[in-house]
Amino acid sequence: MQSLAPSKRLLTIHHIEFYVSNALQKISIKKNHCNIYFNIIKASYWYCMNFGFRRFAIKENEQWRSIAIRNGNIVFIFTTCKEYDEDFVKHIATHGDSIKNIAFVVDDINATVEQIVGAGGFLEKPVEIISDEYGSIKVTMIDSPECDVSHSLLDPKTYNGFFLPKFESFGDSSELLETLYDYCKDFQKKLCFITIFNLKCSENLMPNFRQEISITSIDHFVMGFPMNSSHSASAFYHRIFDLQEIWSADGSIFNSNSSAMKISLLANNTKTIQIGLVEPIPKTLRVRSQIQEFLDYNSGAGVQHVAFLVEDITETAERMKYRGVKFVDIPYEYYEDLQERLANSSVKITESFEKGFGDGNVKALYSAVEKSQEKRGTLIKEL
Template sequence: MTDPFDSEHAVLSVLVNDEGQYSLWPAATSAPPGWTAVLPSADRATALAYVKEHWTDLRPRSLVRRTRDAEEAGRSGRAEAGTSGRGEAGTSGRAEAAAGSAETFADMAVDHVAFYVADLAKATEWLTGGYGLTVYARSDGGTGGSAGARSAALGSRDIRLLLSQPLAAAHPGAEYVERHGDGVADIALRVPDAGAAFAEAVRRGARPVAEPADHGGLVTATIGGVGDITHTFVHRPAGADDHALARLVPAETAETAETAATGPDCGLGAIDHFAVCVEPGAMDATVDFYRTALDFELIFTERIEVDAQTMITKVVQSRSGAVTFTLIAPDPNKATGHLDEFLKSHDGPGVQHIAFTADDAVRSVDALASRGVDFLPTPAAYYRILPERLTPLRHSTAELERLNILIDEDHDGQLFQIFTRSVHPKGTLFLEIIERMGARSFGSGNIKALYQAVEYEQGRGTGSGR
């Protein structure tokens, strides 16, 4: 009997597990628990080439981390022994501290997201009127560190956004807006010790932007990230207000109440992930930066081919699991598409969209639509052929179709998602609403499903559209 894995004509999937180990698997067979398909279907030669390209370190991720931590401890211990003059006691203490350096980023979470905008009033209305966020703090940009920019902080549950409109040409936000238009300038990361996180990230190769500073107990420090995006480490002392921001004062109660009462509650809870578009040649370097400087893990990689276009996706996530960057890039050897357009219009890499979590996607999308939020449409054929893909576990197909909500599943469960139509003048920023029912992936199955639905509606597919 011929082994299907040895046949040149075999149709195989490439799987990866949480330890970053790869395996080939028959494409027609469901992947076993703990494994995710990163290349769903390919011939044997293509599958083997994919594994060779991506599995460059055969060690499990857990072993890589332990080895790295031990090496760091050893280096620090030797340095301490050579300079402290305290012998084994000094070496031991320094080694323990170095071993703990890997824990510097262990409890990382998104603290807030800072935007530079051209018109603060317009941007504030976009988020309060459309998404039900409330204004909880402001700065008029008159004095001190806030000079040169007018700011407003908005939030809903665990979503905290800071909008700043530059008022002076010398303000760094003025150059950002001139180059990119409105966009995400800083993804602030909450950590137990901002100073230690800054020092460790810089030691590992991150570019320092702002040294640690104490703002009445709120400590911040900033490093450079992807393109013009920065990351500000934020430490909040025990019992401190989660919404407090340096140099901003609480908004008037009347204003907070007014912005909260403009429509129904949208049920948005937190930031699920950021989709960051990078240049094709920068993907691996970006992954390496987050893995090395901030101790992120590469949890997912995929190459999606639709018609003549190809999108490369690699997802990096903090060790806490609370900060996720979905890195996306076009293939320069394929036809140009929306990612190429983003890089051109945005003038470089940046955040393409932010995904907000919803407890109930149907209820949230209904509420958002009633507030005037416009969503991308879904071909009717998508729902006609949905039973061939999966059966929704929660919402009915009729509800999903009425609201244009997409559905996908992986081995851990299902997810429901929908994307807003961009209101950005350059079309370089939009939002996603996502409800997870166990699924840990990002809806890549919908890309091919949508393409197939369009084919059906245009009479080129094999299924039944309408």
């Protein structure tokens, strides 16, 4: 296939949209006959509390409510339906709260759509212009035949607003934290605060909690597919979006005594968009690999994880841990293997880890998650 002209390529990820069943939840805190009610934005607040995102925009009408949060160059939108919508109900019933749409920025949407349709792509809806007092954007949506995750294409060149048309500025989520903490003056109330937000119990809670968590951008996202279907997904992303395969590995590299997986990484020419495609390779009937566990949980293909790019991974991880994020333990065997590899390597460590993706890094993560499966009791299937 002939490569797209530069103006027709995907430029970057604009936002990721989740469909969630309950965007708003009212929590009542009662103490000494005093009632304080807070509207907790349930789905979005988990990311705000744990990963340092901040809400900044909202769009709402009689049927839909969408709340946008951001950290660095990452924007997540959480959308819920207030009235019946067949597509929304089907997605929630099948997959639960999960990613529905990953939106890409393009430079010339008309030329891009022409190329996509010519390559056999299907538009969920035609190109439309969405406007408000700050200008307009052109948008369309591409249907994926491989899973229920869609891709919006946005051409925002003629829009001068702070985000997207129809969205209004929404208060900073840190305001709620300050209000809640002011209420929690004594230790018993503080315990209530800690319990609600799954934080570590500490007398120095708010000073540490006020420390920002800085995330630069989305490094990549990974989509899980059933066995023998990731190849067709790769062909789709290459044919429709001109993404090129820059790295791949099969089950001979990523495997354990129990399971294995196949993986390929596709990217645009600037690597501002990187998509990993994985599928399980079963070794025994009794073992459920981590990829298969995701597919079972998600009831089919979908986005398995989104990877954040950060400047200081050690400091960022510590701050996330303080807020309640639980990280997967890296098996000790990885460090033994690392020492052996470095002993026979002339490459500097800084160079070896700059690439992000690599056989050793991904294999270590694969082993770590499998250890986590063993602890949770989900690795061995009941017959």
